[in-house]
Amino acid sequence: MPTRRARIAVPGDPSAVAFARDRVLTQLHGWGVPLNAEKREAVKLVASELITNAVVHSEGLAMVGLYYDQDGGRLLLVVHDSSPEPPRRIDATADDESGRGLALVAALAAEHDWEPTGKGKKVWAAFEVPVPPPARAALLRRRLQTLTPRPYVPGTRPLAAVVGL
Numbered sequence: 533m534p535t536r537r538a539r540i541a542v543p544g545d546p547s548a549v550a551f552a553r554d555r556v557l558t559q560l561h562g563w564g565v566p567l568n569a570e571k572r573e574a575v576k577l578v579a580s581e582l583i584t585n586a587v588v589h590s591e592g593l594a595m596v597g598l599y600y601d602q603d604g605g606r607l608l609l610v611v612h613d614s615s616p617e618p619p620r621r622i623d624a625t626a627d628d629e630s631g632r633g634l635a636l637v638a639a640l641a642a643e644h645d646w647e648p649t650g651k652g653k654k655v656w657a658a659f660e661v662p663v664p665p666p667a668r669a670a671l672l673r674r675r676l677q678t679l680t681p682r683p684y685v686p687g688t689r690p691l692a693a694v695v696g697l
Contacts, residue, residue, distance in 0.1 A: 536563050540596040546587055552596055553579045556609065563600055565607060566662045574640040575609070578657045581633040582611040590615035590652060597654075604674075605663035614652040 538559050542552040556579045560567065567575065579596070586594035590613035597610040619634055637644050641657035 536598075536600040536602070538598045540598070542583055542587065542594040542596060544587055544590070544592045544594065546584070549580060549583050549587055552583050552594075556596060556598060559598055560600070560607070565600055565602075571659065571661065575607070575659060578637050578640050578644075578659075579609055581637055582609065582655050582657065585619060585633060585655070586611045586613035586615075589613070589617065600661075603663065605661050607659040607661050608656060609659075610654050610656040612649065612652065612654045616648060616652055618648075618653065619646050619655055 540552055540555045540559070542548050553576060557572070557576060560575065583594065583596060592614050594614075595612040597608075597612070599608040599610070600606070601608075634644075637657055642660045644655075644657040646653055646655040
């Protein structure tokens with residue numbers, strides 16, 4: 533099955549974050565992405581963090597891209613915004629009200645990174661999801677063909693190489 537794709541426009545208003553996050557979850561449910569409660573909550577929290585950062589730290593419209601490769605067991609969430617500034621991970625103290633977002637993304641996503649674009653940046657997070665039984669054999673064959681797996685180091689591989697698009 534080819535990769536499924538969807539885009540969600542998010543107005544530059546913090547009140548739009550909850551709506552956009554819910555649209556992400558609704559889209560994934562519509563595609564039949566097999567998320568257990570824990571993985572669904574992880575996707576929900578990461579979507580909230582990335583969308584909130586885009587709305588708070590840039591001006592104007594943000595765009596959420598969803599990509600689901602059922603055969604490869606991969607879900608990708610990409611948030612585009614107009615700010616060229618890289619996301620910064622800060623060490624929040626117990627008294628800080630914010631600053632934990634990227635640490636949360638790192639803890640919940642299989643991989644994450646960001647890339648500059650001509651009009652800002654895209655920040656992405658990838659999740660491993662269960663592969664439906666008929667696709668599992670094809671996935672195992674592809675993985676067996678890879679003799680030397682390459683470890684992932686954030687910032688070293690462009691998004692297209694990570695998801696095979």
